[in-house]
Amino acid sequence: MRILAIDTALERCAACVTADESPEPLAEESMDLARGHAEALLPLLERVMARVEGGFPSLDRVAVTVGPGSYTGLRVGLAAARAIGLAAGVPVVGVTTLSALLAPLLADEQDFLGQGYLLAAAIDARHGHVYFQALSADGGIAVPPSLLPLAEAVRLIGAGPAALAGSAAPAVAAAAAAAGVPALVPEGHTAPQVAWVASLGLVADPDHALPRPLYLRGPDAQPQDHARLPRR
Secondary structure, three states, X not given: XXXXXXXXXXXXXXXXXXXXXXXXXXXEEEEEOOOOHHHHHHHHHHHHHHOOOOOHXXXXXXXXXXXXXXXHHHHHHHHHHHHHHHHHOOOEEEXXXXXXXXXXXXXXXXXXXXXXXXXXXXXXEEOOEEEEEEEOOXXXXXXXEEEEEHHHHHHHHOOOOEEEEOOOHXXXXXXXXXXXXXXXXXXXXXXXXXXXXXXXXXXXXXXXXXXXXXXXXXXXXXXXXHHOOOOO
């Protein structure tokens, strides 16, 4: 099976094509950017697919990060993935950003679960909050995807030890350490890797891993009902 993975959920625009019989991506490109995903994604996809024999018709599936993350970034990635899936006649699956961060911790050669670590993904949600998910030492879901105050995320880590990934992982680890809870952030685990989005997309069930946004919070902009002009 050959899959195109797209990630525009956070401050990165990335895509890769992998095949289940190949240990390395057939093509991959990413760029860090805080905004401008809409302008960057389509040219990036064209460059990636130009390096893949057979191009878009050779795809069997498309995977896309569904959040949590930037409203604009998520919409850009989802729209592109759905359009490609429709044009190529292949299923599109959604992969959460938190899952993409947790996957390499699960696969890490240090075997954190085997050492009794809680694994957690934490993404900066601003205003002292984080998007947070945690897996217990037995691999079960200890904390489902949630929007939490940073202090609450630290509390839910418990006695530790914990291995953390994501943009807010250093802040959560520092707060945990200040509370006497052993926590670490393995090198290279602060941003999701699009190759892991592809790996998770390959094993996802298209009937359940739907390409729908996972926001976890409402929009910052709210209607100003008190300032609404009266109708005539």
